[in-house]
Amino acid sequence: MRRILTIIIFIIVFVVGIAFSAINNDPVALNYYLGTLSLPLSIVIVISILLGLILGASAIFMSSLQLRYENRRLHKKLDTSEQEINSLRILPLTDEH
Template identity: 45%
Template sequence: MKGQGYIIFAFIFALVIAVFAVINVDPVQVNYLFGSGEAPLILVILISVLLGGLATASVGAVRYFKLKRENRSLHQQLTKDKSSIPKKDEETKEPEKSNVQKENSTFKTP
């Protein structure tokens, strides 16, 4: 359900941006690092939203891959640690048998 809400929110956001961009079609002066030019405001809005989305997605992707790598290393460490721990059943059964045998040998019934 969480994923569906995200998709619905993204669709509504894209629709609002598209309507906002279509309303603003007048040409505007755009200053670049290396010069200036004139472009329709609709293109400036859409390119700005696209670049913002790409920047956000790239940061999210970097974080996702870091967490995935950390998860994989922790999972490998966990399986390694599990294999080095002896089973609990084998440890507890043997001492109980020896204690029971000792008690039987000290207390003899007539």
């Protein structure tokens, strides 16, 4: 069921994308530091969306790496603490009074 829903959503997005591309076919001048490039508006929008997705994914990936590092550090600290607790449990209780 989930696979069918995914296929249906993909088809709808594809059809809407084709319609969007057909409607926004006017050329747009894209000025950048080295020159000017004339592209259809739909291509400029798609490139902008893809760049945003790439930048967002890279930011999430970097955050994920930081969280993995922190998780690994905390697991090591937990293991050390558990070993210390286990070694203290083994020691006999002595009363010096």
